Amino acid sequence: MPANVGATSFSRSVLRCLQRAGLSAGIILYKRDERLDEPRVDIVCRSGVICAILRFNFDMSEGAVSRAIAEAATLLLAEHGMNGQGMLYYQTDALLGFHPEEFACCVTHHGPFVYDFIGTFPAVATGRAFGDAGKALHLLKHQELGLSKVRSSERMFVLQHSHLQREHLVSRGVDERRIRAVRPPIALIEEPETLEDENLRAFAEDAELLVFTAVARLDYFKNVELLVDGCVQARRRGVPLRILVVGDGTDDDVAREGLRARVPAEHAAEFMAIGKLSKPQLYALFGQVRSNGIFVCPSRYETLGITPLEAALSGICTLMTDSDKVEARRFFPAAHRFGPSSDGLADAIERMHASHLGVEQLGKELQATISAEISEENFERDTLSAWRHFSRAAQRLNV
Numbered sequence: 001m002p003a004n005v006g007a008t009s010f011s012r013s014v015l016r017c018l019q020r021a022g023l024s025a026g027i028i029l030y031k032r033d034e035r036l037d038e039p040r041v042d043i044v045c046r047s048g049v050i051c052a053i054l055r056f057n058f059d060m061s062e063g064a065v066s067r068a069i070a071e072a073a074t075l076l077l078a079e080h081g082m083n084g085q086g087m088l089y090y091q092t093d094a095l096l097g098f099h100p101e102e103f104a105c106c107v108t109h110h111g112p113f114v115y116d117f118i119g120t121f122p123a124v125a126t127g128r129a130f131g132d133a134g135k136a137l138h139l140l141k142h143q144e145l146g147l148s149k150v151r152s153s154e155r156m157f158v159l160q161h162s163h164l165q166r167e168h169l170v171s172r173g174v175d176e177r178r179i180r181a182v183r184p185p186i187a188l189i190e191e192p193e194t195l196e197d198e199n200l201r202a203f204a205e206d207a208e209l210l211v212f213t214a215v216a217r218l219d220y221f222k223n224v225e226l227l228v229d230g231c232v233q234a235r236r237r238g239v240p241l242r243i244l245v246v247g248d249g250t251d252d253d254v255a256r257e258g259l260r261a262r263v264p265a266e267h268a269a270e271f272m273a274i275g276k277l278s279k280p281q282l283y284a285l286f287g288q289v290r291s292n293g294i295f296v297c298p299s300r301y302e303t304l305g306i307t308p309l310e311a312a313l314s315g316i317c318t319l320m321t322d323s324d325k326v327e328a329r330r331f332f333p334a335a336h337r338f339g340p341s342s343d344g345l346a347d348a349i350e351r352m353h354a355s356h357l358g359v360e361q362l363g364k365e366l367q368a369t370i371s372a373e374i375s376e377e378n379f380e381r382d383t384l385s386a387w388r389h390f391s392r393a394a395q396r397l398n399v
Helices: 006-018 062-079 114-118 121-128 135-150 163-171 198-203 224-236 254-260 265-270 281-288 308-314 326-333 342-354 358-371 375-396
Strands: 027-032 042-045 049-056 086-089 106-109 154-161 179-181 209-214 241-248 271-274 293-297 317-321
Touching: 006 114, 006 135, 006 375, 027 358, 042 062, 042 154, 049 062, 062 086, 086 375, 106 375, 114 121, 114 135, 121 135, 135 154, 154 163, 154 375, 163 179, 163 326, 163 375, 179 375, 198 241, 198 281, 209 224, 209 281, 209 342, 224 241, 224 254, 224 265, 224 342, 241 265, 254 271, 281 308, 293 342, 293 358, 308 317, 308 326, 308 358, 317 342, 342 358
Parallel strands: 027 049, 086 106, 106 154, 154 179, 209 241, 209 293, 241 271, 293 317
Antiparallel strands: 042 049
């Protein structure tokens, strides 16, 4: 099944890379269980992979959870008959504060750092962005705990997928010699499906120009209101476009209704908002609209931004908000960036629509530019180089 979020997709790519290199002893899967007083570890096999299931909750002592993680790692190494010291890879920093010190480790930070976010956006925006103040505080607490450990331990490393994250870590005192960058892992679906939703297919096919975005969640970070406002502005200037928004659960229409309300009545027939698509169906949409589509990433804050990169690598003309708080921006040439305002987006849409090349050719040229940098092969090369560096550094500290 396609991964629901970028962190999961990224970790699967890391797993495939390590498996192919003979460097994987398995996976520790963790599950919060408020009924337990002590952590519990069970060994299972899922999809041909040996897994240790760690059940715990955040009210347990740091030492108890740390010992359980060490037990899980030791069991996995024993299952594979591996000798020598293992190294843990953390998909995110959620459990990093519980890391057992006897193991070396590396981590990839995916979610935005609350500390960095509140230094950039107003306090009221933080609650909106992270769900509520309580969730933001819980996340801040455990991010700070993990950061403290990374900063103080020479045997903790960072497999970095975002310069935005690197800048924050270094500014908070993490030794940049323990950070190695990897380019994002994006493997395109080679034989896309047919678009199943007939209404969506007709809406896309009949558009002279389709301006669209696709996100998992229509939240504060994604700033899809900017897409709607910019498109309405472009229509008022005479650009014959349709607006498509894909995001949130099929049964959760609250945010989509809010976006519909931003569209004036005279343009309402040219607006569609639907629930998020599976990965294969998203690629089916990409295949449908290469000749008449413009994908837009209007995000306020994005530690990477996989979907706009997938759109560009699929040959879709793609526009990226020109903000240093959106990581994927650095892969896009200046002609495909826009100032983060409705006027800035309208200007960019108007420019692309008026180009003598046409949006299909603009998409092909963008695809060629980005594919030279981003591929599964480049990701694998970067990851194994970083893993080799981390392993050697950890071994030197063991001597």
